[in-house]
Amino acid sequence: MYERKIPIDLDCPLRLTMSLIDSKWKSCILDELRYQAMRPSELHKALPEAAPRVLDLQLKELVEDGLVEKTIFPELPPRSEYSITSLGMTLIPIIDAMLEWGKTNKDLFERKHGK
Amino acid sequence: MYERKIPIDLDCPLRLTMSLIDSKWKSCILDELRYQAMRPSELHKALPEAAPRVLDLQLKELVEDGLVEKTIFPELPPRSEYSITSLGMTLIPIIDAMLEWGKTNKDLFERKHGK
């Protein structure tokens, strides 16, 4: 696990919230899990641009933060499932607002490439 | 200027919105500018943890994205001022929602260090 050298001031409510969702795929994951639980492989199909390993790592953090819950079925071959928690659900209005903002303003940023 | 090698899919409204505000200080800057325009030095006093150079760079991107506006006063020594645009203002509800979420749930994350 990576050990931060420059701590983030989590007493700032804005930075706290941001720190939970601002990595590349977390908001997408929450958006996918909002309606149904998904297995890692399903999530990867839903977000093909994200490598399985990446989803794996970000899911683990989401679980640590209590936004997502993991269920392991004691089967072979292994099966597991991730679902959003009630705490995670409370972030959905924020995700929705960002989705809405993006839809409304997409024309303004049609040129932009990577960034 | 840095040239991205892995482009971000800005057709995804969520990722588009995220890409505008998910760098370390942007949401804080927008939050500071929401009520009054500020000079770079004032902004640095308001956000002492952010080095002036960092604010400088992020302000430049915010201006490029049309979320912030820069006014240069033709004086010596130089004076300039940054203010939020009406487009930037439309992000404030999202910032507010994140602030609110952070305040509501700060107890749950009291332990967390950096991350």
Place this chain on the structure above:
DNA sequence: AGGTACACCGAATAATTTTTCTGTATATGA
């Protein structure tokens, strides 16, 4: 003249995050 403050910027470095690569183990279907 010397110290300070202002805004700004290029470039190097450091920090962090993301991605890729490789390997574990088991079961299923061809």
Place this chain on the structure above:
DNA sequence: TCATATACAGAAAAATTATTCGGTGTACCT
């Protein structure tokens, strides 16, 4: 038996972002 799929994870590499350092030029105050 061989290829495939499942979930998972360590470690290295690459990509991206943040920070530091040094320098520009002007004016103000002492």
